[in-house]
Structure formats: structure tokens, C-alpha cells
Amino acid sequence: MTTYIVRRLLLFIPTILIVTIIIFLLMWIVPGDTAMLILTGNDPNEGGRVSLEDVERLRAKLGLDRPVHIQYADWLWDMVRGDLGESLWYQTPVIDELGGRFVTTVQLAVMGMGMAFIIAVPLGIISAVKQDTKLDYVSRLIALLGIAMPTFLIAIVVTYVLAYVFDWLPPLDYANLWEQPLTNLQQMVFPALAIAFHDLAFTARVTRSSMLETMRDDYVRTARAKGLTEMGVIGRHALKNALLPIITVSGYQFGRLLGGVVIVEVIFLVPGIGNMLIDAILHRDFVVIQAVVVLVAAVVMFLNLVIDLIYGILDPRIRYQ
Amino acid sequence: MATSDLAAESGSPVRNALLAIPAAYHSTVETARRKPLGAVGGVTALILIIVAIASRLAILPVPDPYASVGDIFLAPSREFPMGTDVIGRDILARVLHGTWISLYVGLGSVLIGITAGFVLGITSTYAGGFVDLAFQRVVDALMSIPGLILALAIMAVLGSSLNNVILAIVIGMLAPVIRTVRSQVLTLKEMDYVTAARAIGARPQRIVFRHIMPNCLAIYIIMATYYLGFAIIIEASLSFLGVGAPPDEPSWGGILTVASRETPETGIWLLVFPGIFIFIAVLAFNVLGDALRDVLDPRLRGR
Numbered sequence: 001m002t003t004y005i006v007r008r009l010l011l012f013i014p015t016i017l018i019v020t021i022i023i024f025l026l027m028w029i030v031p032g033d034t035a036m037l038i039l040t041g042n043d044p045n046e047g048g049r050v051s052l053e054d055v056e057r058l059r060a061k062l063g064l065d066r067p068v069h070i071q072y073a074d075w076l077w078d079m080v081r082g083d084l085g086e087s088l089w090y091q092t093p094v095i096d097e098l099g100g101r102f103v104t105t106v107q108l109a110v111m112g113m114g115m116a117f118i119i120a121v122p123l124g125i126i127s128a129v130k131q132d133t134k135l136d137y138v139s140r141l142i143a144l145l146g147i148a149m150p151t152f153l154i155a156i157v158v159t160y161v162l163a164y165v166f167d168w169l170p171p172l173d174y175a176n177l178w179e180q181p182l183t184n185l186q187q188m189v190f191p192a193l194a195i196a197f198h199d200l201a202f203t204a205r206v207t208r209s210s211m212l213e214t215m216r217d218d219y220v221r222t223a224r225a226k227g228l229t230e231m232g233v234i235g236r237h238a239l240k241n242a243l244l245p246i247i248t249v250s251g252y253q254f255g256r257l258l259g260g261v262v263i264v265e266v267i268f269l270v271p272g273i274g275n276m277l278i279d280a281i282l283h284r285d286f287v288v289i290q291a292v293v294v295l296v297a298a299v300v301m302f303l304n305l306v307i308d309l310i311y312g313i314l315d316p317r318i319r320y321q
Numbered sequence: 322m323a324t325s326d327l328a329a330e331s332g333s334p335v336r337n338a339l340l341a342i343p344a345a346y347h348s349t350v351e352t353a354r355r356k357p358l359g360a361v362g363g364v365t366a367l368i369l370i371i372v373a374i375a376s377r378l379a380i381l382p383v384p385d386p387y388a389s390v391g392d393i394f395l396a397p398s399r400e401f402p403m404g405t406d407v408i409g410r411d412i413l414a415r416v417l418h419g420t421w422i423s424l425y426v427g428l429g430s431v432l433i434g435i436t437a438g439f440v441l442g443i444t445s446t447y448a449g450g451f452v453d454l455a456f457q458r459v460v461d462a463l464m465s466i467p468g469l470i471l472a473l474a475i476m477a478v479l480g481s482s483l484n485n486v487i488l489a490i491v492i493g494m495l496a497p498v499i500r501t502v503r504s505q506v507l508t509l510k511e512m513d514y515v516t517a518a519r520a521i522g523a524r525p526q527r528i529v530f531r532h533i534m535p536n537c538l539a540i541y542i543i544m545a546t547y548y549l550g551f552a553i554i555i556e557a558s559l560s561f562l563g564v565g566a567p568p569d570e571p572s573w574g575g576i577l578t579v580a581s582r583e584t585p586e587t588g589i590w591l592l593v594f595p596g597i598f599i600f601i602a603v604l605a606f607n608v609l610g611d612a613l614r615d616v617l618d619p620r621l622r623g624r
Contacts, residue, residue: 011458011461015461015465016462018458018462019462019466022459022462022463023466144607144608148550148600149600150554152561152574152577153557153577153596156580156581156592157592160588160592164585255464259468260469262469263469266562277473281473281477281562281564292470293470293474296466296470297465298465300466
């Protein structure tokens with residue numbers, strides 16, 4: 001087990017370094033200069049009014065005149081110490097804004113995933129147990145529909161239905177989870193629902209195939225042979241073993257889910273990192289973009305690492321591969 | 322290895338799949354009968370492609386999608402079958418032209434992305450050793466950035482234009498494609514006929530071009546179909562967020578941006594029609610992909 005953990009950790013560190021290099025280089029090749037962007041207030045027509053000396057001075061102040069690898073090392077070291085830089089647009093430290101927003105985004109993602117799980121797992125089980133019956137086709141159809149509906153389309157449909165039927169509009173101000181938990185949860189239910197819909201399609205599919213696989217295993221036949229009720233066979237034996245791959249695959253899907261969360265946040269005006277990212281992109285605020293993307297990638301990688309380790313504990317066969 | 326034993330027993334499944342390609346062409350009726358849903362998906366995909374080309378050539382009997390031709394926010398009528406938008410442009414014309422944008426971006430990014438993924442995947446696997454190991458870490462790193470977020474970051478750098486959207490989607494899909502190609506090539510490398518080719522002294526180039534690549538054709542077609550749906554969704558999402566197609570372009574995502582800012586009373590037709598088109602397009606390519614996978618690669622059936 002120790003070798004397994006060490007091996008996984010050794011793979012983790014270079015990979016996260018490569019992520020930071022990719023993102024840094026991506027923002028480094030940006031057409032136009034960051035110093036120029038700040039001085040012109042992001043307005044390309046202002047270019048003529050800025051003096052070259054000003055640009056040079058700001059470049060020197062921001063350290064943009066240094067070689068690229070020094071800039072990268074500096075940026076990385078700052079990040080390790082928890083300094084994510086200052087927003088080019090708002091001129092405030094990025095970390096101040098990012099912390100609270102990050103909690104909101106994770107809350108939304110977890111709620112969405114939880115709701116998807118509650119609906120999708122029973123759907124997948126029914127589909128597998130009643131394979132090739134009408135019930136199976138209906139639940140597979142639901143799954144297929146969910147896959148073909150992009151998250152943002154579902155989100156707009158949800159807001160329209162809510163506005164039309166209940167006169168509900170996305171709140172302009174979301175309550176804090178810790179101060180007013182009930183109001184907050186009430187407000188977050190609808191955006192979470194929009195996220196759940198797309199995700200449940202996928203989870204239902206995985207549940208179905210995982211269940212179908214375990215249902216063919218010998219121990220399920222043994223359980224049946226010794227006279228267990230069908231519920232006992234499915235619940236106690238098949239589901240227990242089928243659940244592991246379902247949870248793993250869902251965990252790996254968390255990154256894809258975060259992509260959907262970004263867009264749902266924009267539609268429901270949720271103050272999470274998604275809205276922050278879009279805002280930063282529209283303002284060409286590259287310091288914020290870098291910080292958000294690195295954070296998301298780090299979370300995804302960390303989660304994958306945790307899943308791998310848990311899997312290693314639960315399924316000893318994996319360690320020796 | 323269990324997998325190669327199994328494969329040797331039934332002949333290469335991928336070769337069987339290849340043999341199935343002409344069969345699928347010649348007995349389309351038979352295939353359609355076996356996979357009715359896939360056939361519907363295929364026909365729908367074909368219609369969408371024809372519509373896209375026709376609207377690009379401006380030979381459809383609809384008004385100019387860029388010009389305002391009536392009052393604003395009209396409900397569907399005989400004159401405007403899908404109503405009009407926020408500045409009185411014909412929604413039908415815009416949605417049809419959106420088909421061109423979606424498929425241009427979709428097909429463009431899929432052809433470039435999957436081909437590049439194949440070249441990089443095969444090269445890296447064959448290079449082996451340190452190169453392969455290092456390259457796989459880069460793929461790991463790219464995999465950890467969600468596709469949409471990576472595409473968003475790239476669009477922030479490049480600025481909005483259709484070709485930039487293609488580039489962003491290509492980079493967003495490259496890592497998973499390389500991963501899939503790699504596992505396929507690793508399996509193929511263990512096949513007896515590859516060992517045999519090596520044994521008679523074939524050079525690696527010959528093995529790659531004569532044995533590996535033809536056997537990847539089935540998975541190429543399957544992946545292309547699936548990723549077309551993915552590309553359409555990412556394009557629509559980027560355009561919806563205002564960083565994809567330029568705002569004037571009648572892309573489906575762009576039309577939906579307007580819908581999301583309106584109330585149900587005024588925006589309902591702006592939501593319904595592009596929404597249905599996105600839904601149908603993605604569904605068609607997904608269903609077609611499922612059917613192609615079953616027909617071309619029986620090993621994956623039911624997964």
C-alpha cells in the first residue's frame with residue numbers, strides 16, 4: 001500500500017507543475033501586453049494616448065520585463081505562499097475574492113451531484129433489473145435526453161418555467177450558507193437542479209451498466225440459489241458491489257460538472273468562481289483567469305488522487321497494476 | 322494476456338469491424354432495420370448537413386439572417402414561422418444559419434482534433450520510454466482542466482471568432498482523444514499479426530501505416546461522431562457566454578443569450594427554436610455514434 005501511495009503522489013507533483021506551466025504560457029502568449037491592457041483600461045482605441053515610457057515603467061513595476069522563466073518561477077512561488085496576485089481590473093488581491101466564491105461553487109456542485117445521485121441511482125438500478133422492458137427503455141430515454149441537453153439550455157428552461165409558473169426570479173443577493181443556511185439552501189436548490197439534470201443522465205447510464213455487470217456475477221447467483229428475496233439479492237449483494245465503480249466514475253466526472261457549474265452560475269447569478277471567471281474573461285483580467293483555472297485544475301487533480309487512494313484501499317487488486 | 326487471447330480467438334475485433342464497414346454501406350437497409358434509432362440519427366444528421374450547406378449558400382427561401390425584417394418579438398406566424406427577435410430579425414433564418422455555424426465548428430474541430438489526437442497518440446506510444454512518460458503527464462495535466470473551462474481560457478486569450486472557437490475546442494478535446502488512442506494502440510501492439518510483422522523484419526513505420534492505423538479506423542469514426550455532439554455543445558456554450566461566435570453571428574448559443582435576458586412572454590420563441598435545434602443535433606450524433614459503435618466495434622456493445 002505504501003508503494004502505491006508514494007507512486008501516486010510522485011505522479012501528482014509533476015502533473016500539477018505541468019498544469020501551471022500550461023496555464024502560465026497560455027496567458028503569456030496573450031496578444032497585447034498586460035501593462036498596455038492596464039493603462040488603456042482594456043479599450044483598444046485608447047492605444048494612441050498611452051506613452052511608451054509609461055508602459056515601460058509599468059512593465060518594470062509588474063516585473064514583466066524579466067525573462068519568462070523567472071516570471072513563471074515568481075508566480076509559482078507566490079502561489080505556493082497563497083498570494084494569487086492582484087486583479088488587473090479591480091486592483092484587489094484575487095485571494096480575497098476567490099475564497100468565499102470557491103465555497104459557493106463547491107456547494108453548488110456537491111448539491112447538484114447529490115441530487116443527480118438520488119434520482120439517477122434508482123433509475124439505473126430499475127433499468128438494469130428490468131433490462132429490456134418498457135421501464136428500462138423509459139429510463140434510458142430519460143438518460144439520453146439529459147445527455148443531449150447542454151447544461152445552459154436546461155438552466156434557461158428552468159428559469160423560464162420558474163418565472164412563468166411561480167413568478168420566481170434568480171435572487172440578486174444570495175444568502176450566506178453559514179449565516180442563513182435555510183434561505184441559502186432554498187436559493188441554491190434551483191441552480192443545483194439544473195446541474196443535476198445533465199449529470200443524472202450520465203450517472204444513470206453508469207449505474208445501469210455497472211449493475212448489469214454485477215448481476216451476472218457468481219455471488220449474485222449464489223445469493224439467489226440460497227433463497228434470498230430479490231430485494232435482498234439486489235440491495236445486499238449486487239448494489240453494494242456495483243456502487244464502487246459508480247462513485248469512482250462520478251468522482252472523475254467532477255471536473256466536467258464544474259464546467260457546467262460555471263455556466264449555471266452565470267444564468268442564476270450565483271456569486272461563485274464561474275461568474276468570477278466569465279467577468280474576468282470579459283475584462284481580459286488574466287491574473288484572475290490564471291488563478292481560477294489553476295484552482296479548478298488543482299481541485300480536480302486532488303479529487304482524482306483521493307479517489308485513486310480510496311480505491312486502492314477498497315480494492316486491493318488495483319495496487320499491483 | 323487475457324485480452325489478446327480473446328482477440329486472437331475471434332480474429333481481431335477491429336478487423337471484423339473494418340470488414341463491417343463495406344457491409345454497412347452495401348446493406349444500408351439491413352443496418353437501418355437492425356438499428357432503427359441509429360438510422361433516424363443518421364438521416365437527421367444528413368438533413369442537418371444539407372440545411373447547413375444550403376443556408377451557407379443562401380439558397381433557402383428565408384430572409385437575410387442579419388437584417389431586421391419586421392416588428393420585434395413577433396410570435397410565429399405564416400410570414401415568420403418562428404417569430405422575430407429583439408431587433409426584428411427572422412428567427413427561422415437565424416436558426417437555420419446557426420446550423421451552418423454549429424456544423425462548421427463541429428466538423429472542423431472534430432476532424433482536426435481527432436486527427437491530431439491520433440498522430441500524437443500513435444507517435445507517443447511508439448516513441449515509448451521517457452518521451453512517452455513525459456507526454457502522458459502533459460495529457461494528465463490537460464485532462465485535469467475541464468473542457469469548457471480550458472476552452473474559455475483559450476478564448477479569453479484569442480478573442481472571439483469561429484476559427485478560434487475551433488482551436489479552443491480542439492485543445493479541449495485533445496487529451497481524452499489521445500488517451501483513448503493510446504489504449505487502442507497499446508492493445509493493437511500486442512496483437513499476433515503485429516508480432517508477426519515485427520518478426521519478418523517490418524520497420525515501425527510499416528507496422529504503423531499498414532497494421533495499426535487501418536485498425537484504428539473504426540474507433541476514429543466512432544469518436545468523431547461522439548465528439549461532434551461535444552463540439553456543438555461547447556460552441557453553443559461559448560457563444561452563449563459571449564466569447565464564442567462574434568455577437569452578430571446567428572449561432573444557436575448566441576440566440577439563447579438573448580433568450581436568457583428576456584422574460585418568458587417575449588423570449589419564449591428565442592428559447593424554444595434554437596433549443597430544439599441544439600437538442601436534435603446533439604441527440605442525432607449521439608444516437609448515430611451509439612449505433613456505429615455497435616456495428617463497427619462489437620466488443621464495446623452495451624457499454
